[in-house]
Amino acid sequence: MTLINWYEKNKTQAADWQSEAGNPAPKAVVIADDTTKADEAYRLACEGTALLYRGDFQNAKQLLQAITRRVDRKPVKPAASLLEAFHQHRARQIGRANITNKVLIELKYGACDLPRAPDVKAAVQAALIVDDNTGKLPARLVLSLRELLGMVGAHEWRKKGVPIHALNANIHAHYGVYSPIRGEYLDLIDQAPLSSPQVAWDIGTGTGVIAAILVARGVKQVVATDNQPRALTCATENIQRLNMQSHIQVMQADLFPAGSADLIVCNPPWLPAKANAPIEHAVYDPESKMLKGFLSGLKAHLNPEGEGWLIMSNLAEQIGLRQPEALNTWIHEAGLQVVDKLDIAPTHAKASDQSDPLYAARAKEVTSLYRLKCV
Incomplete structure (x- = not known):
């Protein structure tokens, strides 16, 4: 894994960076919390700045949803053909992911210590193919909240079948x-x-x-x-x-x-x-x-x-x-x-x-x- 760096508590912090798509760690990272406004978060994400969330986990999910709604409000240009519609659709999917993936979460040995956070450790372990008996998750791991929620959803589907x-x-x-x-x-x-x-x-x-x-x-x-x-x-x-x-x-x-x-x-x-x-x-x-x-x-x-x-x-x-x-x-x-x-x-x-x-x-x-x- 590569490292992600950011400035917090008067010093530079570092953690392992996880991206399923192989995206590089964002170079610009700011701290976000429950006081962060959705419009400001959306503006920063569009500019390429990532937001490492330090507030309530459920509020982080709401912020992600608010950013997603703003992305989806962009007007869709009429397509002249199905092929053009396909390429537009793919471009929108990629652009949507690039922006919504800017909301980040830090995990400690696979667990999230934010208030009202669910127990995500088993889902993270399953996603990263880490076995408790043979290895450990990193002490500090940063990933997008969107990716973490995908891991949790996939884990529930995996259990149900x-x-x-x-x-x-x-x-x-x-x-x-x-x-x-x-x-x-x-x-x-x-x-x-x-x-x-x-x-x-x-x-x-x-x-x-x-x-x-x-x-x-x-x-x-x-x-x-x-x-x-x-x-x-x-x-x-x-x-x-x-x-x-x-x-x-x-x-x-x-x-x-x-x-x-x-x-x-x-x-x-x-x-x-x-x-x-x-x-x-x-x-x-x-x-x-x-x-x-x-x-x-x-x-x-x-x-x-x-x-x-x-x-x-x-x-x-x-x-x-x-x-x-x-x-x-x-x-x-x-x-x-x-x-x-x-x-x-x-x-x-x-x-x-x-x-x-x-x-x-x-x-x-x-x-x-x-x-x-x-x-």
């Missing part, structure tokens, strides 16, 4: 690992024709939910790969909770492990755009790198008569981020053919939210499972 109909059980997503809340793609995996594969691979396993569904459908052996430590830990815990560890091997790999399989499944990020935080890599795949990597490597890893399952939304095509024929072209160039395609309409809330700037694209979105075989 997401119900997965195909498993008749819950899947528990760790902080920084994409939660399987969009269940339609899981329904496709549960319903696609399965010709008794002995060995299957789940590429980019995340929570391990796809690997678990394959085992629930009768696949004897599944290798679940990911290149992110948090995902590997998360998938391992979920698989153990489901008592499927004798059927699923979790392995660190950049896409494919060595060898070959009867069935290889991949649900890559759906939008070819820049990711601005680690969690966004589950949604954004810059230049379609993972998608192209899966397709180009699939043929070399499939057993004779084996199948590859690609789960993709057409949202990128609806927005204009990818040309309509690009995916079929990449499939053909990889020496593959589509033998079947299963479609399903989205059921998540944004699909019917007409206030969403991308509603026109989301209303036409279709999620598909492509069954691929070698030519």
Whole structure:
């Protein structure tokens, strides 16, 4: 971790700096408390000055909410196309985060000692993957209040879990690992024709939910790969909770492990755009790198008569981020053919939210499972 420095109590203070997005520590830091006015805090944040809060924790949350409201009041320029609307939306998200992340909180060994602060230590430990038995959180750690609240929210979701109909059980997503809340793609995996594969691979396993569904459908052996430590830990815990560890091997790999399989499944990020935080890599795949990597490597890893399952939304095509024929072209160039395609309409809330700037694209979105075989 890097350090953040500020002046307080007549001397320069220092603490470890935490930013999930990898943002550098702010150079200008002032002390804020319960007397700090929202307009002044907003002005300072817009200028790049961070506010380290020393008052009541609930008042800090109210100040953050007030700053957020001021950010959201900025008028939205009409977009000439869905592609322009997308780029405007992303720019607003980034700008919003840059300003709202300027409200900071200090933790001492993972605990917040502000009045009316909740017990956040377990959530911070879970987010930073720190085990009490093997390591300690820093004595002084500064991070944005927005990030801390994200850790707390993720921890509560992790404890509760997401119900997965195909498993008749819950899947528990760790902080920084994409939660399987969009269940339609899981329904496709549960319903696609399965010709008794002995060995299957789940590429980019995340929570391990796809690997678990394959085992629930009768696949004897599944290798679940990911290149992110948090995902590997998360998938391992979920698989153990489901008592499927004798059927699923979790392995660190950049896409494919060595060898070959009867069935290889991949649900890559759906939008070819820049990711601005680690969690966004589950949604954004810059230049379609993972998608192209899966397709180009699939043929070399499939057993004779084996199948590859690609789960993709057409949202990128609806927005204009990818040309309509690009995916079929990449499939053909990889020496593959589509033998079947299963479609399903989205059921998540944004699909019917007409206030969403991308509603026109989301209303036409279709999620598909492509069954691929070698030519």
